[in-house]
Amino acid sequence: MIVLDMTMSLDGYVVGPDDSVDQPMGAGGFRLFNWLDDRNDDGPSGDVYREALATGALISGRRTFEHAGRWGGDHHDGVPIFVLTHDYDQNDVPPGSARFVTDVVSCAAQARAAAGDRNVMVHGAGAAHSLLAAGELDELELHVVPVLFGQGRPLFANLPTGLVELEQTRQLTARDVTHLHYRVVK
Amino acid sequence: MIVLDMTMSLDGYVVGPDDSVDQPMGAGGFRLFNWLDDRNDDGPSGDVYREALATGALISGRRTFEHAGRWGGDHHDGVPIFVLTHDYDQNDVPPGSARFVTDVVSCAAQARAAAGDRNVMVHGAGAAHSLLAAGELDELELHVVPVLFGQGRPLFANLPTGLVELEQTRQLTARDVTHLHYRVVK
Numbered sequence: 001m002i003v004l005d006m007t008m009s010l011d012g013y014v015v016g017p018d019d020s021v022d023q024p025m026g027a028g029g030f031r032l033f034n035w036l037d038d039r040n041d042d043g044p045s046g047d048v049y050r051e052a053l054a055t056g057a058l059i060s061g062r063r064t065f066e067h068a069g070r071w072g073g074d075h076h077d078g079v080p081i082f083v084l085t086h087d088y089d090q091n092d093v094p095p096g097s098a099r100f101v102t103d104v105v106s107c108a109a110q111a112r113a114a115a116g117d118r119n120v121m122v123h124g125a126g127a128a129h130s131l132l133a134a135g136e137l138d139e140l141e142l143h144v145v146p147v148l149f150g151q152g153r154p155l156f157a158n159l160p161t162g163l164v165e166l167e168q169t170r171q172l173t174a175r176d177v178t179h180l181h182y183r184v185v186k
Numbered sequence: 187m188i189v190l191d192m193t194m195s196l197d198g199y200v201v202g203p204d205d206s207v208d209q210p211m212g213a214g215g216f217r218l219f220n221w222l223d224d225r226n227d228d229g230p231s232g233d234v235y236r237e238a239l240a241t242g243a244l245i246s247g248r249r250t251f252e253h254a255g256r257w258g259g260d261h262h263d264g265v266p267i268f269v270l271t272h273d274y275d276q277n278d279v280p281p282g283s284a285r286f287v288t289d290v291v292s293c294a295a296q297a298r299a300a301a302g303d304r305n306v307m308v309h310g311a312g313a314a315h316s317l318l319a320a321g322e323l324d325e326l327e328l329h330v331v332p333v334l335f336g337q338g339r340p341l342f343a344n345l346p347t348g349l350v351e352l353e354q355t356r357q358l359t360a361r362d363v364t365h366l367h368y369r370v371v372k
Contacts, residue, residue, distance in 0.1 A: 010328075010352060010368070011342035012198040028349055132334075142196075146352035146368055148318075150345035156197030157343065159336035163214055166196060166332035171359050178357055180364065182196070182332055 002059065002108060002136055004122040005052050006155055007032045007143040007177075013152035014125055024067035026152055032145050035177035044172035048141065048179045053077070056115030059084060059107060059131070061124025065098070073098055080114040082107050084127045108136035125155045132184070133160045140166070140182040188245065188294060188322055190308040191238050192341055193218045193329040193363075199338035200311055210253035212338055218331050221363035230358035234327060234365045239263070242301030245270060245293060245317070247310025251284070259284055266300040268293050270313045294322035311341045318370070319346045326352070326368040 008014050009032060016026030025032070039049040058075045062085035065071075073096015075081055081098035084107050088100040101107040108131060111120040122128055122137065131137040142155075170181035194200050195218060202212030211218070225235035244261045248271035251257070259282015261267055267284035270293050274286040287293040294317060297306040308314055308323065317323040328341075356367035 010366075011345065012340075016349075031349070144366075146354045148342060148345060148347070148350040148352065150342075150347050150349065154198075154343070156334060156336075157340070159197065159334060161334070161336050163202075163217070163336065164334040166334065168332045168359065168364060171357065171364055173354065173357050178354060178366065180196075180330075 001138040002111065002120045002122060002131060003055070003139040003141055004128045004131075004137055005141045006123065006125075006128070007035070007145060008155050009145055009147050009149040009152070011148045011150065012154050012156055013149040014155045015153040016149055017151040019067065019153060021067055024069075028149070029152065031147055032143075035143060035145065035174065038175060044174040044179055045177060048143070048172065052121055052141070054118060055079065055121040056118030057082065057111040057120045059111050059120060059122045059127055061127035062086075062088075062100075063126060064124035065094075070095055070098060072096065080111070082111045082114075084124075084130055104130045104134045104136065108134065125153060128155065129160055132164060135186060137184055139169075139184065140180075142180045142182070144178045144180060145176065146178075187324040188297065188306045188308060188317060189241070189325040189327055190314045190317075190323055191327045192309065192311075192314070193221070193331060194341050195331055195333050195335040195338070197334045197336065198340050198342055199335040200341045201339040202335055203337040205253065205339060207253055210255075214335070215338065217333055218329075221329060221331065221360065224361055230360040230365055231363060234329070234358065238307055238327070240304060241265065241307040242304030243268065243297040243306045245297050245306060245308045245313055247313035248272075248274075248286075249312060250310035251280075256281055256284060258282065266297070268297045268300075270310075270316055290316045290320045290322065294320065311339060314341065315346055318350060321372060323370055325355075325370065326366075328366045328368070330364045330366060331362065332364075 016029035019026035038045040165185040202215035205212035224231040
C-alpha cells in the first residue's frame with residue numbers, strides 16, 4: 001500500500017507561513033511536531049510512529065525533500081527514497097538512497113517494488129496530489145493537531161481530482177494529536 | 187458558550203464548488219450530510235445532533251442564511267437567529283426570529299444574552315472567522331466526513347487571525363463521520 005503520512009493543523013496546513021530551506025516548517029510550523037515527543041512511548045503516537053518507520057520505501061515531493069535537507073540521503077533505515085519532481089538537473093545526484101523520478105506512475109511502481117510486502121510512505125502535499133490524481137494513493141494517515149494556523153501551505157487545497165471517497169479505518173487520540181487513517185475508495 | 191457547528195470534508199470544504207442560492211451546497215455538496223440520516227438514532231451522531239438543537243440562539247453568516255432560504259425564519263424551536271453581515275437594506279426585514287447584526291462583538295453579546303444558560307450555535311465560515319478574530323468563539327464541533335472534495339468553499343482558509351491554540355475535548359466516530367470537539371484556548 002502507498003500511504004500518505006502527514007501532520008496537519010486542524011485547518012489543513014502542513015507548514016506555517018513563509019516556508020523556505022532556512023525555515024523548512026514556516027513560521028511557527030514546528031508546533032505541529034509536538035506530538036512526536038511521544039514517538040518512542042507506548043500508546044497511540046508511538047504505535048503510529050513505529051508503523052511509519054516500518055515502511056520499505058519513501059515517496060517524497062521535491063519541495064519536502066529539499067526543505068528537509070534531503071534527509072542526508074537516509075530517511076529511515078536506508079530505504080529507497082523516490083523524489084517526485086517535474087524536472088531535475090542530471091548533474092545533481094541526490095545523496096544516499098534518494099533518486100529523482102519525474103513520472104508519477106513509474107515512481108509508484110518503483111516504490112511498490114522496492115518496498116516488497118511493506119508499505120510505501122508518502123511525504124509532501126505535491127506528491128500526495130500527484131499520486132491521488134494518478135489513482136496511486138491507497139491510504140492516508142493524518143496526524144491532526146489541535147491548532148489553527150490561519151496561513152501556510154495547505155495539504156489538500158485545490159486538488160487536481162474530482163470528489164474522492166474515503167473510508168475511515170482508524171482513529172486514535174493521544175496527547176496533542178488525533179491520528180486518522182483512511183482508505184481511498186477506488 | 188458560542189460553539190461553531192459545521193460539517194466539512196476531510197480537505198476542509200463546507201460546500202462543494204459553484205454554490206449559489208439555487209445550489210446551496212454547491213456541486214455534490216449534499217454528500218456532506220449523509221451522516222444526518224442518523225440524526226434521530228441513538229449513538230454519537232444522534233447525540234451531537236440533539237446537542238446542537240439544544241442551543242438557545244444561532245449566529246449565522248449572511249451567505250449561509252441566504253443560501254438556506256433564511257430557514258423560513260425558524261432554524262430550530264424558534265430561537266433567535268443573529269445574522270452577521272457587513273451591511274443590509276433597512277427595508278429588508280428577515281422573517282421569524284431572524285435579525286441582521288453588523289457588529290461582531292454586539293452580535294456575540296446579544297446571542298449570549300438570548301441563549302441564557304444554553305449554548306449559542308454558529309453556522310458559516312465567514313461568521314466563524316469574524317468571531318474567532320474577535321475572540322468570541324469558545325468551542326468548535328466539527329463533523330468531519332471521509333471524502334475529499336478537491337474544490338469548494340473552505341471553512342478555515344486564510345483566517346484573519348494568527349495561530350489559534352485549541353484543546354480537543356471530545357472525539358466520536360460514527361457511520362460516515364467523525365465528530366471532533368475543540369475548546370479555543372484564550
